[in-house]
Amino acid sequence: xxxxxxxxxxxxxxxPPIYLKREPTGDWSTxxxxxxxxxxxxxxxxxxxxxxxxxTTGLAHPVRLCCTDNARLARYLIxxxxxxxxxxxPAHAAIDGLQIIDGACFSVEADYPxxxxxxxxxxxxxxxxxxxxxxxxxxxxxxxxDSQTGxxxxxxxxxxAGSASxxxxxxxxxxxxxxxxxxxxxxxxxxxxxxxxxxxx
Numbered sequence: 001x002x003x004x005x006x007x008x009x010x011x012x013x014x015x016p017p018i019y020l021k022r023e024p025t026g027d028w029s030t031x032x033x034x035x036x037x038x039x040x041x042x043x044x045x046x047x048x049x050x051x052x053x054x055x056t057t058g059l060a061h062p063v064r065l066c067c068t069d070n071a072r073l074a075r076y077l078i079x080x081x082x083x084x085x086x087x088x089x090p091a092h093a094a095i096d097g098l099q100i101i102d103g104a105c106f107s108v109e110a111d112y113p114x115x116x117x118x119x120x121x122x123x124x125x126x127x128x129x130x131x132x133x134x135x136x137x138x139x140x141x142x143x144x145x146d147s148q149t150g151x152x153x154x155x156x157x158x159x160x161a162g163s164a165s166x167x168x169x170x171x172x173x174x175x176x177x178x179x180x181x182x183x184x185x186x187x188x189x190x191x192x193x194x195x196x197x198x199x200x201x
Contacts, residue, residue, distance in 0.1 A: 005199055010152065011040035011077075012197040016118075018129055018164040019087060019189040020175025027055055029175035030063075031087055032166045034118045034129050035077055036106075037070075045070025046106040047077060048120045048127055049098070050166060052173055054091040063168060064097045067104040067120045067127060074100055081198070084149045116192060125169055131190055133162030140183055144201040156196040158183070164190030 013036045020030040031054045035047040047068040053059035068074035082088050083095060104122040113134035120127050142154040160182065166173045177188040 005153065007153065007199045007201050009039070010080075010198045010200055011037050011042075012195070013037040013039070014192070014194055015156070015196045016129070016131065016192045017190060018131070018166055019177065020164075020166065020173065021178050021189075022175050024178050027057060028087060029053065030166055030173045031091065032129055033082065036118075037073060037077070040073060040076070042073040042076045043070055045073040046104070046120070047074045048104075048106075048118065048129060049078070049082065050127065050168065050173070051088075051091055051094045051098075054088070054094045056093055062094070063173065064094060064099055065101070065127065065168070066098045067101045067122050069102070069104055069106060071100055071102040074102075081149065086148060127169075128167040129164070130167070131161035131164045131192055134192065135160045135162065135187070137194070138183075138185075147198075149198070151201055153199040153201055154196070155199070157194040159192040159194065160185075160187035161190040161192070162188060164188070 016034050018032045022029045030052050032050045050063050050065045052063035101122050104120045107119045110116040115132045117128050117130040137157050137159045139157050147154045164177050177190045179186055180189050
């Protein structure tokens with residue numbers, strides 16, 4: 001039996017999302033992603049990406065933030081992956097307006113499984129992504145035809161959160177997680193994504 005997956009491993013690491021809405025039936029008010037990449041052709045690194053009002057509905061001065069400690073890796077992840085993720089495809093104008101800030105310092109605070117908080121500091125600023133009340137983990141193996149890019153196998157271990165938040169300089173961005181279909185179950189629109197790997201088919 002062949003135990004080795006064919007294809008190039010593009011990157012591997014963690015990629016947990018937080019998606020928020022002001023109203024359960026309304027548009028997404030904030031889309032946020034965290035990346036901790038442990039291996040890629042662009043090196044290792046971290047990134048927090050936050051799009052407030054991602055579909056540009058008229059909010060004054062929405063957050064368009066990407067902070068990282070590896071700008072080359074961040075641009076690759078944005079262009080080759082984030083732009084292809086389902087909720088981000090209609091948000092190209094917001095992505096085009098991203099401010100990419102290099103040299104950020106990253107840390108984590110956790111009382112697992114009660115909460116995990118990924119933190120980035122840059123200059124006098126601080127952004128936090130927090131997942132609360134973590135639930136049972138489950139594993140996913142997604143073929144290329146079903147993956148967000150349409151050309152990669154994606155493997156991950158997901159751990160849905162009961163709730164989540166995104167905070168910038170002490171201001172909690174508006175919105176809450178909402179229940180939605182998530183693979184073979186219903187879960188809130190935030191989860192940890194452990195050991196995620198994208199393999200080019």
